[in-house]
Amino acid sequence: MxxxxxxxxxxxxxxxxxxxxxxxxxxxxxxxxxxxxxxxIVTLETRVKVLERQVGLTSTNSSKPPSSDGLRKPKSLRETGGKKGAPKGNDGHTLEMIDQPDEIKWHKVKVCPHCETSLTDVRSEGYARRQVFDLPFPRTVVTEHRVEKKCCPHCSAHQQASFPENVIAPAQYRDGWTAWCTYLNVFHYLPLERISQLFQDLTGYRPSEATLLNRLASVSKKIEPLNIYIQEQLVKSPVLHADETGLRIEGKTQWLHVVSNSEWTLYHVHKNRGKIAIDERGCLPIYRGTLVHDCWASYFHADYSFTHALCGAHLLRECQGIIDYDHHQWATDMKNLLQEACYHKKKWGHDGKPIENAIVLDWEQRYDRILEQGEKEWITNSKPDAPTKRGRKKKSKAANLGERLRIHKSTVLRFIRDEHVPFDNNLAERDIRMMKVKQKVSGTFRKQEGAEEFARIRGFISTLRKQNRDIFSSLTSVVHGQFSFE
Structure with a gap:
């Protein structure tokens, strides 16, 4: 027609x-x-809706990291009209005077400024003091090793003493350079070229990038037994956190896996994201506690014996995405329920009193009612998204989220019954985030070995920070082969 x-x-x-x-x-x-x-029209509206959702996704309504928000102004979580400054409970860092200064400079009163009388011979009545903290310019200390040469008077053979085992070249850098290189590269993410330039500016000596890489490799080798000890401690923990993120190595995307708790961190680099990588690390296959994660399917494999707990923060963001673009009431109700439970969980940790069983039962019943009501909202429209698509119809994001919440109800709400299980997986996400910062500052890894060495050392440094240990002195002890967690 x-x-x-x-x-x-x-x-x-x-x-x-x-x-x-x-x-x-x-x-x-x-x-x-x-x-x-x-x-x-329905097809075009669906496409527009999908595109609007893709463009509008941020770290507040999806699983995207905050770094992907670009120049968008983030929504402040602070309440207006509150006090400015550090948040409540922050101890702060104030420079305070010490009892034994390295140098004392006296400033004497010679003349009375009022009547111009000389006060040179007048007895002092005391003093006031102020202290100035300064950082001296670094100085390179060169130690020359000399081995004696002698001729045996009996057999006339020429003999020479032995150099120390760690002195293997006519001129070489000592352990202090190794510790500084590791500290600057793995903790502060400085690229090797900038570390070489920094050393030259401060000392006049510029080690090559190859030298620095060899130093990092030697530290990684010494830390390997410590990582085995870290893994042993993680397996004993009642609750662990796990996460994974993409890592660019040799121009290809590989995966960085982390398993951690509040005291220990273990990183692992692998070309796969799923079960193969998890099994190769060897920590989770023998773990029997509770693992907090983001619902990645590989963690639910039947071979694993640990209990699951899902990250509530991820679920809140996904609910917010449904609220923003699908306008479903059930997502608003579920978000309110999770936030209410999170508030009581924090109060539980602060007061030390568990949540009353009646409240827990009420939340679980509300949880079921919300999903029952939500099913009426997320039923997929019978009309296709596009006339050219074939096969099984793709479910909407709201339907996927709703069914996931229904299937994993006990896993989602585990935090309200177990005092050791937190509401979110932020601990693992913080551990992962620092490795993403490394890529932004220093770029990608050119070799597989370099990425593995960096991950091994970074896990050790993350553990040091969690245990409030001094990082530089600990790295120095590692270089000297003297460090031990025990």
Whole structure:
């Protein structure tokens, strides 16, 4: 049938005065054309909705990291009208005077400024003091090793003493350079070229990047036994956190896995994201406690014996995405329920009193009612997203989230019954985030070995920070082979 725009008023008038069969055929074609337009409009609206969702996704309504928000102004979580400055409970860092200064400079009173009388010989009544903290310019200490040469008076053989085992070249850098290189590269993420430049500016000596890489490799080798000890401690923990993120190595995307708790951190680099990588690390396959994660399917494999707990923060963001773009009431109700439970969980940790069982049962019943009501909202529209798509129809994000919440109810709400299980997986996300910072500052890894060495050392440094140990002195002890967690 012609489109309506191709019919002239005269043609339409002729059809209206024609035979009933002609009028019926025209109306039938018109209805078919309208139905076709309606289907096309629905398809276009669906596509627009999908594109709007993709463009509007941020770290507040999806699993995207905050770094992907770009220049968008983030929504402040602070309440207006509150006090400025450090948050409540922050101890702060104030420079305080010490009892034993390295140097004392006296400033004497020689003349009275009021009457100009000399006070040189007047006895002092005391003093006031102020201290100035300064950082001296670094100085390189060069130690020359000399081995004695002698000739045996009995057999006339020439003999020479042995150099220390760690002195293997005519001129070489000592352990202090190794500790500084590790500290600057792995903790502060300085690229090797900038570390070389920094050393040259401060000392006049510029070690090559190859030298620095060899130093990092030596530290990684010494830390390897410590990582085994870290893994042993993690397996004993009642609750662990796990996460993974992409890592660019040799121009390809590989995966960085982390398993951690509040005291220990273990990183692992692998080309796979799933079960193969998890099994190769060897920590989770023998773990029997509770693992907090982001619902990655590989963690639910039947071979693993640990209990699951899902990250509530991820669920809140996904609910917010449904609220923003689908306007479902059930997502708002579920978000309110999770936030209410999170508040009581924090109060539980502060007061030391568990949540009353009656409240827990009420939350679980509300949880079920919300999903029952939500099913009416997330039922997928019978019309296809696009006329060219075939096969099984893709579910909406709301339907996927709702079914996931239904299947993993006990896993989602585990934090309200177990005092050791937190509401979110933020601990693992913080551990992962620092490795993403490394890529932004220093770029990608050029070799697989370099990425593995960096991950091994970074896990050790993360553990040091969690245990409030001094990082530089600990690295120095590692270099000297003297460090031990025990």
């Amino acid at each position: 012609k489109t309506l725009m191709k019919y002239t008023p005269k043609q339409i008038d002729e059809i209206s005065h024609g035979k009933p069969s002609e009028i019926a055929a025209f109306i039938t074609g018109l209805l078919l054309y309208i139905e076709k337009l309606e289907n096309h």
